[in-house]
Structure formats: structure tokens, C-alpha cells
Amino acid sequence: MDFLCIQGGGRLSGEVHISGSKNAALPLLGVTLLGKNDIHIHNLPQVVDIQTFITLLNMLGAKTHFEAGNACINTTSVNQTKAVYDIVRKMRASILVLGPLLARFGHCEVSLPGGCAIGARPVDLHLKALEKMGATIHIESGYIIAKAPQGLKAAEIEFEKITVTGTENIVMAAALARGKTRILNAAREPEVVQLCEVLQESGVQIEGIGSNELIIEGSDRELLNIPSFNVIPDRIEAGTYLCAAAITQSAITLKNICTEHLKAIILKLKEAGFTLYVQEDTISIESLSSIQPFEIITTEYPGFPTDVQAQFMALATQAEGESKIIERLFENRFMHVNELQRMGAKITLDGNCANVHGKTHLLGADVMATDLRASSALVLAALSAKGETRIHRIYHLDRGYEQLEEKLTQLGAKVYRGRE
Numbered sequence: 088m089d090f091l092c093i094q095g096g097g098r099l100s101g102e103v104h105i106s107g108s109k110n111a112a113l114p115l116l117g118v119t120l121l122g123k124n125d126i127h128i129h130n131l132p133q134v135v136d137i138q139t140f141i142t143l144l145n146m147l148g149a150k151t152h153f154e155a156g157n158a159c160i161n162t163t164s165v166n167q168t169k170a171v172y173d174i175v176r177k178m179r180a181s182i183l184v185l186g187p188l189l190a191r192f193g194h195c196e197v198s199l200p201g202g203c204a205i206g207a208r209p210v211d212l213h214l215k216a217l218e219k220m221g222a223t224i225h226i227e228s229g230y231i232i233a234k235a236p237q238g239l240k241a242a243e244i245e246f247e248k249i250t251v252t253g254t255e256n257i258v259m260a261a262a263l264a265r266g267k268t269r270i271l272n273a274a275r276e277p278e279v280v281q282l283c284e285v286l287q288e289s290g291v292q293i294e295g296i297g298s299n300e301l302i303i304e305g306s307d308r309e310l311l312n313i314p315s316f317n318v319i320p321d322r323i324e325a326g327t328y329l330c331a332a333a334i335t336q337s338a339i340t341l342k343n344i345c346t347e348h349l350k351a352i353i354l355k356l357k358e359a360g361f362t363l364y365v366q367e368d369t370i371s372i373e374s375l376s377s378i379q380p381f382e383i384i385t386t387e388y389p390g391f392p393t394d395v396q397a398q399f400m401a402l403a404t405q406a407e408g409e410s411k412i413i414e415r416l417f418e419n420r421f422m423h424v425n426e427l428q429r430m431g432a433k434i435t436l437d438g439n440c441a442n443v444h445g446k447t448h449l450l451g452a453d454v455m456a457t458d459l460r461a462s463s464a465l466v467l468a469a470l471s472a473k474g475e476t477r478i479h480r481i482y483h484l485d486r487g488y489e490q491l492e493e494k495l496t497q498l499g500a501k502v503y504r505g506r507e
């Protein structure tokens with residue numbers, strides 16, 4: 088397995104180009120199952136999760152071509168409706184074929200995505216919503232067996248919890264259902280918004296895009312003509328690089344971003360004392376030697392994103408005082424704490440609340456990546472720490488960060504990838 092070796096303590100400088108959003112790209116690959124044409128997608132991040140989803144589409148019988156961040160996908164040849172365990176276990180977002188396959192073919196089998204490091208990650212809300220749309224669903228030998236032989240019908244669906252991929256699955260199912268589906272308590276993440284916008288540009292009438300209430304007029308199984316589109320920039324990658332500058336007292340500029348999607352992150356960095364120059368598609372952050380402690384409560388969009396909680400916890404180790412981080416969305420999203428403590432971080436946990444004492448001078452160590460965003464927090468801590476850090480099991484990082492070591496090296500970091 089690969090590991091990353093980072094010599095910490097240096098400064099970063101220059102510009103970093105932010106890639107397309109993994110979490111926008113995944114549902115957008117799922118929506119190709121509703122199309123009847125060659126669908127051209129640009130600005131796809133070249134990360135493992137995207138490759139895995141394309142492999143899944145190929146296994147279902149789609150024709151795909153993917154190179155240098157551009158894909159052409161035609162799913163008219165799809166003749167399989169089973170998403171097998173071997174794929175789903177590698178990437179739980181494979182659940183995003185459930186809604187489209189069921190809406191289009193009237194039946195599908197999707198392996199239940201297991202839990203993961205950050206929590207149980209159930210999909211009960213996805214299944215309940217599809218049953219309200221007329222599907223019969225049962226679980227057999229670890230597979231979701233979903234049937235709707237007459238197609239799905241419109242329904243009024245209220246999610247008891249805000250679920251991003253749950254909303255995305257139902258939006259895609261509703262796009263091909265019969266009648267007008269209303270989704271209450273829908274997720275408002277920018278990734279959900281782009282999915283709705285692409286469907287709207289494909290002729291699906293959708294009201295309330297960007298709000299918690301969506302109304303979708305289905306095509307009654309008429310396949311869609313999906314025009315080409317660019318995947319939106321990755322707001323979580325952008326937040327990660329802002330923290331990389333912040334934790335190393337560096338000034339850098341991020342290019343190719345959508346600052347509209349970063350408001351909560353920008354606000355929190357300003358609260359910590361940072362100066363940021365914000366334009367529509369670039370941000371420059373100034374270096375700061377004395378960081379103010381801060382409080383974070385992770386919340387659904389437009390609140391503070393859970394996907395940058397770990398990165399801000401690493402940053403909090405460098406603040407002058409006590410920071411507090413409350414993780415509301417996932418029950419086990421503090422896997423990075425033990426590893427940060429190995430580097431000298433002073434963090435105490437009380438349920439879903441972490442108290443971080445700063446300023447603590449971190450020391451390089453051998454640490455273990457456990458999940459995608461926890462791993463990026465270890466990279467940030469390693470950039471700040473004195474000495475050498477080796478981050479093991481970095482396949483987690485490869486799932487969601489495009490050209491991580493190349494981008495960090497370009498910013499002046501001392502990082503290389505080794506094999507053990």
C-alpha cells in the first residue's frame with residue numbers, strides 16, 4: 088500500500104487550481120442512466136471514486152469514454168440492473184444508481200452499502216421514499232431488491248432527516264415518474280442544485296431548486312436529452328487548501344472555485360482572524376501567526392460542512408486557546424482525533440463534542456488514514472508539524488483528492504508518495 092511522506096514546518100506559496108466536485112460528479116454520473124443521447128461531461132475530477140462509478144456504468148452495459156477530466160457516456164445500451172457488492176463496498180455512492188435504474192427499468196438490485204468509518208450510513212430514508220412512489224422493496228442476502236413494474240408514481244415525500252444522496256436519488260427517480268412529486272426537507276447542497284439544474288436543462292420541470300422544497304414533474308419514463316455540462320468546483324477541496332495555507336501561516340490563492348459555495352468556511356476563517364480576498368472564482372488568503380480559537384457546529388448546507396470538520400480540527404491545534412467542534416451529522420466522525428493526538432494534539436472528546444487546546448506544536452509521526460476527510464486533516468497536521476510524518480493507507484485520500492501531492496508540491500510542500 089502507498090503512504091505519503093511529508094516534511095513539515097515549511098511555508099506554502101503560489102496558486103492552486105481546484106478540481107471538479109467529486110460529490111457533484113457522482114449523482115451526475117447516475118443521472119446519465121436517464122438519458123437517451125451521448126452525454127458529455129467536463130471538469131470531472133480524476134479520482135478513484137469517479138473511476139469506480141464509471142466502471143459500474145460499464146458493468147450495467149453503458150458505453151463510456153473518460154479521459155483528462157472529460158467523459159462521453161451513452162446508457163441506451165444498458166441491459167443490466169444489478170449493482171454488485173464488489174463495486175458498492177468500494178464506493179457507497181453507488182447507491183445513486185438505485186433511483187434512476189428503478190425509474191427507468193422498473194426493477195433493480197443494488198448491494199446494500201455497508202457502514203463506513205464515519206458511521207452506520209443507513210439508506211432507510213432512500214428506500215422509504217421509493218416505496219411511497221409505488222416501489223416494493225425488500226432486502227435479500229445483502230441486496231436491495233426494488234420493483235416498480237408499472238414505473239414509479241409521483242408522491243409527496245417528507246424526509247425526516249436531510250439526506251444529500253437520498254434527495255439526489257429521489258430527484259432522479261421523480262424525473263421519470265408519472266406526475267408531480269413534492270420533496271419536503273430536501274437537501275440544498277450545491278451538488279443537489281447542480282443535479283436539479285442539469286435535469287431542468289434536460290426538459291424536466293423542477294420548482295424550488297436550492298430550497299428545502301422541490302416539485303418535480305416526471306416524464307413518465309420518457310428518456311431525457313441531457314445537454315453537456317461542466318461539473319461545479321469542489322468546495323470541500325477548496326476548504327482543505329484554505330486550511331493548508333492557514334495551518335502553515337502561508338498566503339496562497341485558489342483558482343477555479345465558486346466562492347458562493349464557501350460562505351460558511353470563509354466566515355469561520357475570518358472569525359479565526361484570517362484576511363481573505365474573495366472574488367467570484369478565486370480566493371486569496373493572507374498568512375496569520377496568531378489564530379483565534381473558534382467554535383464549529385456541523386450543519387447541513389448552507390451551514391458549516393461536516394466534510395471540512397476534520398480539517399478545521401487540525402487547524403484548531405494551532406489556535407491560541409480552546410476551540411470547540413460539535414459534529415451533528417455523523418456519529419463517528421472523530422477518527423482523526425487519535426491520529427492527531429499521536430502528533431501531539433491536545434484534544435478531549437465528550438460524545439459528539441471535541442475540545443481542542445492550542446497552540447500545540449505538533450511533531451511528525453507515523454499515522455493512519457481512516458476515511459477520506461480525516462486523511463486530509465492528517466496531511467494538514469503534517470504540513471504544520473516539525474519533522475517527518477508518514478500517512479499510511481492513503482487510498483482513502485486517492486478517492487477524493489485529485490493530484491494531491493502534485494498540487495501540494497507546486498505550493499512548495501515537501502511531500503512524496505512511497506510504497507510499503
Ligand code: EPZ
Nearest residue numbers: 110180208209210211212213248249250251252394416417
Ligand atoms: C453525502 O453523503 C456526501 N457524500 C458526504 O461526503 C457528506 O459527508 C454527507 O452527504 C453530508 O453532507 C456524497 O455526496 C457522495 P446524508 P450521504 O445522507 O448522502 C443519515 C465525503 O467526504 N441518514 O446526507 O451519504 C446519515 O446516517 C462524503 O465526500 C439516515 O439516517 O449523507 C447521516 O447521519 C463523506 N438514513 C445523515 O443522515 C438515510 O437513509 C446525513 O447523511 C440517509 C442518511
